[in-house]
Amino acid sequence: MKEQKLLVSNLTVEKASNLLEKTDQEFVKLFEYGSLEVEYYKPDRFDKQQPHDRDEIYVVISGTGFFVNDDQRHVFEAGQVLFVPAGVVHRFEDFTEDFATWVFFYGPVGGEKT
Known part of the structure; x- marks a missing residue:
């Protein structure tokens, strides 16, 4: 089955959530352009992800909790932007x-490169 992707002008939480519900994954890739990939991520109780090979930014849509980024752990909340360099746990x-x-x-x- 061909992967569905949304146009960047049509990225909404509702549409992303609906696409995610049609999978057995905790994330869905929504858009690609050049090196940019946009995903929607909603883990179920535990975050099992491993370090990624590219830099990434999270923009928290909803919820609260703690975010571990290398050796730092801090509270996060909706609306927060979080940066993770490539390869970092x-x-x-x-x-x-x-x-x-x-x-x-x-x-x-x-x-x-920094």
């Missing part, structure tokens, strides 16, 4: 049931 912990986030992957494998 990170995860969401103790999050509320309504937690969901946009994920933006970009740049080259290995991350951008």
